[in-house]
Amino acid sequence: MARVSSLHVNGTKRTVDVDSTVSLLNVLRDNLDLTGTKYGCGEGRCGACTVLMDGQLTRACVTPVARAAGKQITTIEGLAKDGKLTPLQEAFIKAEAMECAFCTSGMIMAASSLLSKNARPSRDEIVSGMNRNICRCGIYNRIIEAIQTASTGDKIAQGS
């Protein structure tokens, strides 16, 4: 069976040795110990496993690792640089856009993909852009607020 021997994750080349049909999610979590990306459904319906591949929003649970080979993969662990959070991460904290927070990694990755395409999304654009990510705790309005805050930067700039 075909094998995948390396992946580019969060700016670093990582050596692996996995069957090419294994999901990117399992490789990230089990082989590379990048457990910020979550398993929520295994069918690409909840968004807990959202990562970026060459900047594109990708559901890692339904992506065979073969498709990730040679691409730049970004996971939640790759956002903060030298311990400095991104405005989006800061905005999630400030808006208290989490309860159990199991969806948070996927939400932040999906939101960063959305903002990279649309720097100032309206509420409706956020709703349609994020609608495939589930927050079972139901605090969607706070996530929308966090994304809007990060997109305008207003509240962050004024914040502590």
Added chain:
Amino acid sequence: MIDDPEVKDFIEAERYELFEAPGYNFDFDRRDFLKTFGLGILFIVPVTRALSQQQEESGRGFNNNLPNDIGAWIHIDEKGVVTAFTGKVEFGQNIRTSLTQAVAEELHVPVGSVRIAMGDTDLVPFDMGTFGSRTTPTMAPQLRKAAAAAREMLIAMAAEELKLQPGELRIVDAVFVNHDKSKALTLAEVAKGRKLVKVIPENIAITKAADWTIAGKSLTKVDAGDFVTGNHRYTSDIKREGMLYGKIVRPATFNATLRSANTKAAEAIRGVKVVVDENFIGVTAPDQQTAARAASLVAADWQSKTQSSNAELFNLLRQPALERRGSGGGGGRGLRPQGSIADGLAMADKKLVQTYTVEYIAHAPLEPRAAVAEWNGDRLTVWTGTQRPFGVRGELAEAFHISEDKVRVIVPDTGSGYGGKHTGECAVEAAQLARAAGKPVKLVWSREEEFTWAYFRPAGVIDIKSGVKSDGTITAWEFHNYNSGSAGIQTKYDIPNHDIRFHNSNSPLRQGSYRALAATANHFARESHMDELADAVKMDPLEFRLNNIKDERMRNVLQAAARAFGWGKTQAFGVRRPVGAFNPSPRQAVQPMANHLVNGRGFGLACGFEKGGYVATCAEIAIEKPRRTKSNPTVRIVRVVEAFECGAVVNPLHLKNQIEGAIVQAVGGALFEAIRFANGKILNGRFADYRVPRFGDAPLIEVVLVDRKDLPSAGAGETPIVGLAPAVANAIFNATGTRLRSLPLAPKGISPDSV
């Protein structure tokens, strides 16, 4: 009525509704059986179970038999870091933050120097579990007392060291200082990492809510940084040295017994081990994908039996109890009826008899059940996301016939539960696999397994018979709940003649706790019915409620919600009962309704009381054109205003967060969530088939907090969920003239069938 102690017992009973035989009984030891008989106990239960049940009994008072030494609750290390210990667990309700606030406040230390050790059975005092909204009313005061006692003890120690009187010292930001700050000692210098050995004085004073400086304020999640970076380790993220991955082979239907299993093909895979033990089949493998492949290669022959389906559900739940009730109207569990229903009905100008139903729904926590189990000789450690760490410790001890002190359960902060993670199935399975493999094993249930093999919010049928005078006074109230439960069954309406009962049924599906338990079903039925009564006497629903409720706290939230919502004013720009839509004969109303109602708006309200919290919810809904022309018009919840009062507010930010989340979660059960099942199978056990609320379903929400600093704080994780469904049902009636009496209200839009 609710202050009656009898009511309390009646309500308490339901928290433990998931009484059932253990799912597995590995290598059942005959000696246990004999021992049990030898002791003269006539139940055929393993000894460990009997003991653990006794232990649970003793904990029933929630606050009884708690350790009373400071050191069991509070420790201060050499660096001055304060650790508080609690058996409560963090599932997203943000008690890690609120308990931190409580401890920091009493100790007079910064929030940043407090840690909370939660849900580790080797470290924390026994706790029944995290349910029933008990953390705020019981655990927070407990930790406050322990922290206050620790503070007094440390002040005395500091005074001795500084050769001062204790009265000359105070503690400011974790430093003990005298009046002019000429003498000072840090918390670390005083505590020196020693265990605080002293009994918590019974009369130790804790800070009154009016004097709070740390609690009562909005504070973001104390460890939020770990979540936005993906650093927090949930159970499913834990790794142990040499750890294997497990997978369970499940039968296709419930209540199946294993006839035989051919495991050869699975065992031929390198590194795979298959465990077969009575009805248990599981595999272990070096990685998840191999475990999944091996499990799929096990050829198991299960014997099943015919089981019931959705179609006969409500009859199944109600019929046996109806027959037991007989013509006398008795049966079930309830309070002493008051007055006479017959007299109340005789006094009434209008009488109503209605039936309401609720379907089974799934908790669907985003983190499915997970466990990592590790044996060390006969000692077992299990990391798992459960709301009952000590309960699961008991389950494990029982399953493996070892004493509880050999079992350690550790609960990392978990990806939610909503009442759905009281049990330890996954922990037991992981431990069984780990024992067989001789290595640590991680088992994470798939989404389908979580949907199928966990348990559901009980389905139920509610019958109400009532009478009302034309001036709007309710004269009779007969209420029967079949199967869904007794939480929230009591009413704050002042009705002279009432008879309120809960009837057990044999549930065809495994059922258990769900956020607010049956309070959602009972409020849905009661508050829908109140609207029907208001309509019968042509009164405004708000006025009707105020007319029948004396309780000031309930009136306050009702009026606060109505004011913020613009009740009575907003209706002007809505369409109240569009022409042609309302027709007393439903059959004739069906066809014209759909077209007329599109773009119609409706307004509804509901109020309630449960677990010390008062709630009033106003909802505005829109009837919208479906995306596909042949579909039914859909219901969109546009705007919700909810007023909530639970005594003194501990953290306004988190309280609002809980309320907003509860409202959105309630949207699912109100409009579209329902488990479909047939003959022992769940038919919609995936997110593709089971719809949960998404971004597009979230209404605009305004929360009105009524802060009562003069009243003790009650929990708030549950009660805010109960008002939404009836408020929406009432708003749909307001918009369409159609009264929907089944939850979910509009799984396929407003259809002719739903009239």
